[in-house]
Amino acid sequence: MKNVLILLRTNFRISYNSLAKNKKLRLIFAIGIGVAGVVAFYLLLRLSRFLYNLKIPLVNISLAPLILNIVMLIAFIYLLLGSFSIMLSTLYFSSDTMLLLSLPLKERDVFLGRFVFTVFEESIWLLFLMYPFFVGYGVVNQANMIFYAETLLFVLLFPVIPLAVAVFVILPLAKKIHPRKLQNIIMVINVVFGILIVGTMQIANPSYQIVSKDALTNLFSHGFSLMRFLPTNIGVYLTMSLAERNILIGTFIFAIYLVISAGAFCFCILLSLNTYKEGLGKIRTVQYVKIVKRKAEKEFKGFSFLPTKIKAVAEKDVKMIRRDQKLSVSIFPIIAYLAVFFFIFVVVLGKKPSANEPLDLSFFTLLFFFVFSSYMASLQIAPMLFYTESRSVWVLFASKITSQELLWSKFVIPFLLGEAMNALFFILMIFVRHPSINMILVSVALALFLPFIFSTIGVSTSAMFPVFKEVKNPKKIIPGKVVLIQTVMGYAMFGIAFGFFFLNNLLVKVWGGTVAGIAIFILVGILSFAIGFSLMFVGSRRLNYVEIQ
Amino acid sequence: MIETKNLTKDFGKLLAVNNLNITVNSGEIYGFLGPNGAGKTTTIKMLTGLLKPTKGTALIDGIDILKDPIQAKGHIGLIPDSPMVYQKLTGREFLYFVADIFEVQRDSAKKKANEIFEMFSLQDKADVMIENYSYGMKQKIVIAAALIHNPSVLIFDEPTVGLDPGSAKLVKDLLRALAEKGKTIFMSTHILEIAERMCDRIGIINQGELIAEGTIKELRGKAKDKTANLEDLFLELTGGEDTKDLIKFLGY
Numbered sequence: 001m002k003n004v005l006i007l008l009r010t011n012f013r014i015s016y017n018s019l020a021k022n023k024k025l026r027l028i029f030a031i032g033i034g035v036a037g038v039v040a041f042y043l044l045l046r047l048s049r050f051l052y053n054l055k056i057p058l059v060n061i062s063l064a065p066l067i068l069n070i071v072m073l074i075a076f077i078y079l080l081l082g083s084f085s086i087m088l089s090t091l092y093f094s095s096d097t098m099l100l101l102s103l104p105l106k107e108r109d110v111f112l113g114r115f116v117f118t119v120f121e122e123s124i125w126l127l128f129l130m131y132p133f134f135v136g137y138g139v140v141n142q143a144n145m146i147f148y149a150e151t152l153l154f155v156l157l158f159p160v161i162p163l164a165v166a167v168f169v170i171l172p173l174a175k176k177i178h179p180r181k182l183q184n185i186i187m188v189i190n191v192v193f194g195i196l197i198v199g200t201m202q203i204a205n206p207s208y209q210i211v212s213k214d215a216l217t218n219l220f221s222h223g224f225s226l227m228r229f230l231p232t233n234i235g236v237y238l239t240m241s242l243a244e245r246n247i248l249i250g251t252f253i254f255a256i257y258l259v260i261s262a263g264a265f266c267f268c269i270l271l272s273l274n275t276y277k278e279g280l281g282k283i284r285t286v287q288y289v290k291i292v293k294r295k296a297e298k299e300f301k302g303f304s305f306l307p308t309k310i311k312a313v314a315e316k317d318v319k320m321i322r323r324d325q326k327l328s329v330s331i332f333p334i335i336a337y338l339a340v341f342f343f344i345f346v347v348v349l350g351k352k353p354s355a356n357e358p359l360d361l362s363f364f365t366l367l368f369f370f371v372f373s374s375y376m377a378s379l380q381i382a383p384m385l386f387y388t389e390s391r392s393v394w395v396l397f398a399s400k401i402t403s404q405e406l407l408w409s410k411f412v413i414p415f416l417l418g419e420a421m422n423a424l425f426f427i428l429m430i431f432v433r434h435p436s437i438n439m440i441l442v443s444v445a446l447a448l449f450l451p452f453i454f455s456t457i458g459v460s461t462s463a464m465f466p467v468f469k470e471v472k473n474p475k476k477i478i479p480g481k482v483v484l485i486q487t488v489m490g491y492a493m494f495g496i497a498f499g500f501f502f503l504n505n506l507l508v509k510v511w512g513g514t515v516a517g518i519a520i521f522i523l524v525g526i527l528s529f530a531i532g533f534s535l536m537f538v539g540s541r542r543l544n545y546v547e548i549q
Numbered sequence: 550m551i552e553t554k555n556l557t558k559d560f561g562k563l564l565a566v567n568n569l570n571i572t573v574n575s576g577e578i579y580g581f582l583g584p585n586g587a588g589k590t591t592t593i594k595m596l597t598g599l600l601k602p603t604k605g606t607a608l609i610d611g612i613d614i615l616k617d618p619i620q621a622k623g624h625i626g627l628i629p630d631s632p633m634v635y636q637k638l639t640g641r642e643f644l645y646f647v648a649d650i651f652e653v654q655r656d657s658a659k660k661k662a663n664e665i666f667e668m669f670s671l672q673d674k675a676d677v678m679i680e681n682y683s684y685g686m687k688q689k690i691v692i693a694a695a696l697i698h699n700p701s702v703l704i705f706d707e708p709t710v711g712l713d714p715g716s717a718k719l720v721k722d723l724l725r726a727l728a729e730k731g732k733t734i735f736m737s738t739h740i741l742e743i744a745e746r747m748c749d750r751i752g753i754i755n756q757g758e759l760i761a762e763g764t765i766k767e768l769r770g771k772a773k774d775k776t777a778n779l780e781d782l783f784l785e786l787t788g789g790e791d792t793k794d795l796i797k798f799l800g801y
């Protein structure tokens with residue numbers, strides 16, 4: 001038990017220290033986060049009080065149980081979906097695992113320390129985002145202190161059950177399947193869930209349904225009859241009885257909740273006793289057992305059209321992405337986003353624009369998709385490829401590669417990926433929408449040039465901050481400054497692309513669709529090349545002054 | 550041929566290399582000897598274009614590394630002090646990759662790679678990912694990569710660290726053979742014995758300054774006590790005398 005406390009204390013200190021390098025800055029950040037939390041709390045409290053006081057004339061019932069249920073349900077689903085990857089990465093991929101295992105600590109203690117700390121981390125969020133709704137209910141109903149105390153405990157312990165559910169699934173599975181593979185599987189499942197949720201929302205489309213009185217009453221009566229079966233209802237009963245000063249009943253419900261949580265918690269510990277060790281063992285030994293011979297002939301050779309030096313680097317990067325699990329795990333979510341995105345694209349494409357709209361908003365959405373897919377495929381991947389050179393980069397800087405060649409070699413993969421995604425969307429668009437000539441020209445302009453722009457931005461801004469170091473977590477390989485700059489430039493490109501949409505609308509009225517389309521195409525092309533090449537020039541100039549420590 | 554001209558590097562306050570002027574001729578093995586932190590690696594990084602000198606420059610086969618870095622780098626084979634290479638490539642893929650970025654024809658790269666693999670007895674590891682190599686094997690693959698484009702200047706930071714005696718002997722013989730073919734070989738080391746046995750000429754560097762240079766014979770001549778061996782000279786020059794007294798005092 002003492003060990004667990006020490007581990008917890010260390011974890012807290014690490015989280016606090018990782019806020020910022022500088023001591024003063026750290027305090028400022030901590031205070032800033034605190035203030036943001038309090039502001040969120042206050043706003044949500046106002047919102048909840050407003051909602052609780054709302055009387056809907058038609059349905060003459062209080063909204064409170066529904067709202068509380070919805071809030072808890074959202075929190076629960078969010079925690080449950082997230083907890084699989086959160087628990088997996090804290091339990092198996094924390095960087096201090098090796099260190100802890102070399103100390104005289106039981107795996108059980110490590111597990112306990114990590115589980116409790118994760119519960120704590122999650123409950124801080126809930127304290128600011130969920131607790132206000134309970135407080136609001138208390139204020140509206142003039143509840144006493146016992147109400148606030150017990151609901152507070154209820155909220156703080158809320159993450160235990162979803163996290164425990166994740167642990168039930170993960171611990172036994174990690175014994176069989178390598179945790180890294182498991183991580184990929186969970187990601188796929190999450191993406192599928194994402195698609196399902198988006199899909200249901202598109203099909204259900206609430207804007208069509210809450211229009212008639214009947215529909216509204218229907219929704220509520222349905223909602224209420226369904227609500228009885230929700231597990232989160234235990235929280236509603238607890239809240240209501242306590243607010244009505246039925247302390248005994250309320251506390252009894254609370255006790256039941258405590259017993260369930262404690263049961264789940266204890267079961268987790270029991271389960272960890274004979275599963276956690278094996279899963280950790282897999283991580284520890286994998287490097288030494290996996291010796292795979294590779295046939296050089298079978299490998300990817302798709303870039304033979306490029307100059308030799310550029311081709312060599314690009315092909316090497318493809319090999320690294322395919323073989324380095326750490327790298328592919330961080331590139332995978334990007335592909336996953338694109339998949340979700342592709343799905344939405346198809347759904348939205350299916351909708352015809354209504355005839356009397358002044359602007360063709362579905363065309364607008366289409367253009368947005370081109371920008372977004374280029375952003376994800378090109379700007380997200382380019383810096384990652386640049387910085388994965390890490391400590392091996394001396395090989396390049398001691399060779400006959402010029403800094404221009406180095407930059408363009410890092411440009412190839414994100415550019416081609418972006419073009420491939422856009423080509424796919426474009427073909428889809430042609431088949432589903434039968435677009436006008438103008439629409440085709442404007443789309444082609446964006447689809448063709450945006451990956452160019454985003455890839456050059458990604459590569460050249462990375463080159464401006466050439467730090468090559470070894471990192472455990474590939475997500476942290478890109479320096480914070482670069483992420484910030486690239487995000488800002490990315491948004492700027494969104495703005496510029498929208499500017500072109502409106503410009504096109506203007507030009508169509510003056511010159512007609514075809515000429516306007518050609519004009520836009522030329523304009524976008526010139527602008528892209530001007531921005532792209534000058535960025536690459538600046539980036540390569542910076543690389544000339546790089547020092548390899 | 551390597552020629553440095555007032556080569557200087559400071560890291561802020563610290564003067565890591567100060568006004569270094571050395572010439573290494575082709576066909577010669579030059580030993581750059583100095584204690585830890587003397588500035589050997591810093592010098593090598595400047596010679597190979599990885600660090601920019603604060604002042605001065607270096608010529609590789611007469612090509613200025615600052616004015617025409619790419620051309621100069623084409624003449625150099627570098628073996629750095631720690632073998633950091635792409636873990637996810639196999640040894641063969643790595644050699645081909647290096648051949649490509651040095652613009653070597655694939656056919657001659659293939660031939661050369663096979664020769665080198667055989668020489669280092671790495672044939673059965675050639676198609677295994679480098680992450681599965683031992684430290685010594687990694688070092689061998691880095692040496693192989695430095696040879697693949699047949700450079701005329703070979704720059705070697707702390708050779709034989711991490712190599713087993715057999716491989717170390719192999720490297721020594723290799724360097725000698727390359728020197729005999731007219732290549733310029735520059736190697737740094739903090740181990741006196743290696744310098745004494747392998748090098749034609751030795752430069753001793755301490756705290757960034759070249760404090761003595763010459764053949765082993767010449768260096769011996771410079772020592773205060775003519776009978777002293779090179780170790781005494783080295784300690785004398787690098788201010789290690791105190792250490793030596795201490796060792797004597799302690800009775801070792």
Ligand SMILES: Nc1ncnc2c1ncn2[C@@H]1O[C@H](COP(=O)(O)OP(=O)(O)O)[C@@H](O)[C@H]1O
Nearest residue numbers: 549560565583584585586587588589590591592
């Ligand atoms: N990037 C750097 N920043 C600051 N000081 C450095 C850096 N690299 C080396 N030094 C310092 O320069 C001196 C020479 O280092 P180095 O050339 O690595 O010595 P060695 O002769 O052992 O190879 C040392 O004092 C070292 O601490």
Ligand SMILES: [Mg+2]
Nearest residue numbers: 589590630706
């Ligand atoms: Mg060194």
